[in-house]
Amino acid sequence: MIRKILIADDEPNMIWALKKALSKEEYEIISADNGEEAVEGLAEEPDLIIMDLKMPKMNGLEALRKIKEINPKIPVIMITAHGTTDTAVEAMKIGALDYISKPFDIDELKVVIKKALEYKSLNDEINYLRERLDESSSKIVFKSRSMEEVLKLVYKVAPTEANVLILGESGTGKELIADEIHRLSKKNKGPLIKLNCGAFAENLLESELFGYEKGAFTGAVSRKKGKFELAEGGTVFLDEIGEISEAMQVKLLRVLQEKEFERVGGETTIKGDFRIIAATNKDLKSMVDDNKFREDLYYRLNVVPIKISPLRERKDDIPLLIEYSIDKFSSQMGKNRFRISNEALDLMMKYDWPGNIRELQNIVERCVILASGQEITEDLLPNEIKSQNNLVGSSIVLPEEGISLEEVEKNLIMQALERTDQNQTNAAKLLGITRHTLIYRMEKYNIITK
Structure with a gap:
């Protein structure tokens, strides 16, 4: 695809020289003689703007402000004269992606242009995915083939009533997949009730799931509805299902088979209308073979298994996840948008990510907090990444x-x-x-x- 570059400079010789230097590249060059024409040039939908700071009618800073108001996503490279570094810094604050000082080396300019267009492509891809997914309030960011296959399966199974078992290491995004299944299901008007089974002792887990009657045990001063009852007409997401005891497995099997249960201390059988989505980071099949998990419950849960690969096996997703996380945390903290250096990105691409997406987001958040400039650099990364x-x-x-x-x-x-x-x-x-x-x-x- 031919990329379109707008060059704005009041010196005809400079525009001529840049056009000649870039003539062997696959770029379409359009030009502007002043700041006003540079702003008007947005109608041509350029992929990149190279603009001088000093121009008639409207200087580069004023034009940059106007351009960023109209299209904040377009990358702009500023050309500065020697000794105007302060002005260049001001341009970066307004939203310029980079700047080069006159006189500049043309090979250096080509490298800057290439990086700017790569940044534009990545940003466009993120925006495309967001538009595709934000239409439905989805938060899933991906590029890898394996995640594409996961989403295809999600779109197929979501409209059905089938139970789903989501498999994957901690931090891979199992809860987001459960959110997506519920959102696309016929029960999306009902609630999505979530429970981490590994966070409760057995007796407390029973009360959380089934609820209890007044006086069922010490401290039960009133009736309380459980998660299954609260999820009427919706979905129950049971995370870390591999942590439940054998006794609880028996009770859960009945719920899956009959969609009925009793509150703790109660005698009335309650019929429910809800869907169950379960998730685990354990190998349930091996647990069945070792008699640690009921086989009948396993097959009830495992009607449609969805396996999410760990981040180390889908590294195509890492740049998108980093950019998404940078945008998210920059916005939350009221900071200008950050970028990531090539050296830092290379290290993050090589890292195994034992904590998967959750670990990546934590590290990006830390970098955004600690960064003094507008770039996440290698020195901001934790030692386990730098010393890998x-x-x-x-x-x-x-x-x-x-x-x-x-x-x-x-x-x-x-x-x-x-x-x-x-x-x-x-x-x-x-x-x-x-x-x-x-x-x-x-x-x-x-x-x-x-």
């Missing part, structure tokens, strides 16, 4: 050739634990990673300390 390339320490012996990368990593972790007498903190330091990341990888490879 130190996994193979010089004092650790690599295994022989011919084995998989996973086996190499597992052997390195086992060596580090052995050399530190199974001390996880010291082993993590030896490997150049955080203790949290070490524990995640130990669980991944089923490494058990003595």
